[in-house]
Amino acid sequence: MSLQWLRQRERGSWIAIQFMVWVALRLGRPAARTLLYPICVYYAVFSGRARRAIRQFLHRVLGRRISWRDLFHHYHCFASTILDRFYLLAGQHHRFQVDVQGAELLTNYLNRGQGCILLGSHLGSFEIVRAIGMSRRDLEIKVLLYEENAPMIREVVRSLNPQVADTVLSVGAPDTMLQVKDCLDRGGQVGIMGDRLVQHHQTTLCKFFGTLARFPTGTMRLTSVLKAPVILFFGLYRGGNRYEVHFELFAEQVILDREHRDQQIQQWTQRYADRLEYYCRLAPDNWFNFYDFWSER
């Protein structure tokens, strides 16, 4: 959903994306960032549903009236991370100043040959985190992604970096999770998004900014079956060329007992929602779920 505006206008968007990739890689980041201004104005004006969702989210977090300036800033933040994906996919990591916190947590596990589940969200950029993960060339990395099912984005990613494209496991096939397990058994890392996963009809209600919101139960079901350490990650965009990556231990192992399964899934998911809320407060402008997150549907 977060990349929805990129795919909304089928053909038109495809040309626009190709053009942006060309500008980004040929003319450089300053030129490409200049182009983000008209693009953001356009989307801020014409994407009513997304705009209302952002306004609602910011209002909940900041507790004040949300101005056009706030909205524009939000779009700009999102567009910047999309643009930077092109550079990261093209291997131009040197462009960015990345402050990484808690990396030793992850490397301690990985150096022992222990595979890890990296649990993220649509807060910030996962591409910056994937870039860090892929810098360990000796280690396998897989990412379970829903949005990459969008053929257009997948094609862009593949054209820029086939190696990165190969890390994506698309959710849905019976063998997907077996591949995830195999990767972990080989001591690799698997990235999953906890705010949107697999089966949307299997959800549990968690308190999120004081109001109940639906979160997928699949995340905790999966982590409990995999029996591997779960590490939270957030790749926050901090303006300019700065990113801030946080790693945090979520659980050595998520254990669900059969009798209280549903209740425990809810409790684990609530813990995730709490951490997500914490990081949302650090960087509300990084919230890239552009739909009504608290919707009853």
Added chain:
Amino acid sequence: MALTDALPIETEVAKLIVQTLNLKIDPAQIQPEQPLFGEGLGLDSIDALELSLAISQSYGYQIRSDDPEIVATFASLRSLCKSIEKNRTK
């Protein structure tokens, strides 16, 4: 419809499925030819993983993700049982 045409192994694996996945149904309700995923029993890929681990434990048959037959194996209870019979070590 009762499981009149179910083979003994199918009754056994149906029980394993219900038990492993905590399904709120009677194992006898799983039709041998009914699809396990999506429309049929409604299992998802996390269930498939859990089920694979249980099958490996009970029958010593490790279903591998790179097995080209994997989708066919998980098609129905019957196909799953055929694969188990062919590959079981216990």
